[in-house]
Amino acid sequence: MTVTATHEGPVRPTKSAAEVAADATQRDIRNCWLLCAPALIVLLCAASGPLAIMLMYSFLKAGDYGGVLWTFSTEGWFSVFVQRDIFDETLSLADAHVSIFWRSLKLSILTTLLALCLGFPTAYFIAMRPLQTRNLWLFLITIPFWTNLLIRTFAIMEMIRNHGIINSLLKSIGVIDEPIQMLFTDFSVMLGMTYVYLPLMVLPIYASMEKFDFRLVEAGYDLYASRFRVLRRIIIPLVKPGIIAGSILVFVPSLGAYVTPRVLGGGKRMMLGNLIELQFGQGRNWPLGAALSITLLVIVMAALLIYVRSVQRRDGGHG
Numbered sequence: 001m002t003v004t005a006t007h008e009g010p011v012r013p014t015k016s017a018a019e020v021a022a023d024a025t026q027r028d029i030r031n032c033w034l035l036c037a038p039a040l041i042v043l044l045c046a047a048s049g050p051l052a053i054m055l056m057y058s059f060l061k062a063g064d065y066g067g068v069l070w071t072f073s074t075e076g077w078f079s080v081f082v083q084r085d086i087f088d089e090t091l092s093l094a095d096a097h098v099s100i101f102w103r104s105l106k107l108s109i110l111t112t113l114l115a116l117c118l119g120f121p122t123a124y125f126i127a128m129r130p131l132q133t134r135n136l137w138l139f140l141i142t143i144p145f146w147t148n149l150l151i152r153t154f155a156i157m158e159m160i161r162n163h164g165i166i167n168s169l170l171k172s173i174g175v176i177d178e179p180i181q182m183l184f185t186d187f188s189v190m191l192g193m194t195y196v197y198l199p200l201m202v203l204p205i206y207a208s209m210e211k212f213d214f215r216l217v218e219a220g221y222d223l224y225a226s227r228f229r230v231l232r233r234i235i236i237p238l239v240k241p242g243i244i245a246g247s248i249l250v251f252v253p254s255l256g257a258y259v260t261p262r263v264l265g266g267g268k269r270m271m272l273g274n275l276i277e278l279q280f281g282q283g284r285n286w287p288l289g290a291a292l293s294i295t296l297l298v299i300v301m302a303a304l305l306i307y308v309r310s311v312q313r314r315d316g317g318h319g
């Protein structure tokens with residue numbers, strides 16, 4: 001800050017250029033926060049608020065007919081992996097909960113891998129089309145989103161049930177004599193979730209491939225690289241951001257899926273979403289349902305962190 005004197009009054013200080021720039025920056029930051037305040041308040045109330053309520057409910061006591069009693073208790077968290085015998089109060093592992101946790105994680109991973117195996121070639125095919133026809137192919141990919149999730153799930157059920165399209169076709173051509181039991185199995189749940197979430201894998205990968213310079217592929221062929229080597233060393237590393245984004249977009253909703261396992265699993269192949277709904281509904285154990293919800297959130301966050309860290313470590317290892 002410098003000091004200047006005037007003929008009309010006392011000496012007054014003037015700010016330097018750096019101080020003026022700093023004040024302008026602070027003013028811009030303050031204005032940005034003010035502009036973002038409404039959205040931040042909505043996110044805080046609509047996203048963090050329900051999570052805070054679930055966390056609070058998980059440490060309360062279950063009511064006799066649903067709801068909660070405002071008494072601190074850790075029974076909800078205790079019952080996530082441990083069950084208490086109703087006769088002699090002995091403790092044992094909650095086999096049903098562990099089985100559902102494992103099934104949910106396994107089917108979510110398999111769904112993500114299957115969606116990747118189907119979505120990557122689909123995105124590559126669309127990216128290789130002329131510019132005039134790409135929008136048409138993207139339009140066909142997004143058409144399922146126009147239909148309600150429940151209707152799409154019933155469409156899959158009509159195809160794989162014992163007297164559905166696939167079994168009827170196989171019987172008509174003499175491949176099988178008896179219907180293949182596909183419905184109400186882990187396979188049917190995985191197939192249904194793959195069909196439902198496949199566009200979420202295709203679109204991010206296509207977004208990465210659209211900006212891909214295919215002259216690099218031609219250069220690889222000119223250097224006598226095989227198709228597999230070009231795919232592994234050129235295409236996949238450059239479209240990796242789209243693969244990561246698509247995998248996350250498929251894995252997260254698959255882990256908490258409710259409608260598809262409910263319809264295609266027939267109540268026999270429950271997943272975490274179904275178990276949580278059961279506790280808030282027929283089970284009338286809201287603290288346990290809340291604890292399971294928070295556990296699902298923790299599993300998703302842990303899986304994403306491990307996946308991102310492994311990708312970053314692998315990229316760092318290659319320089």
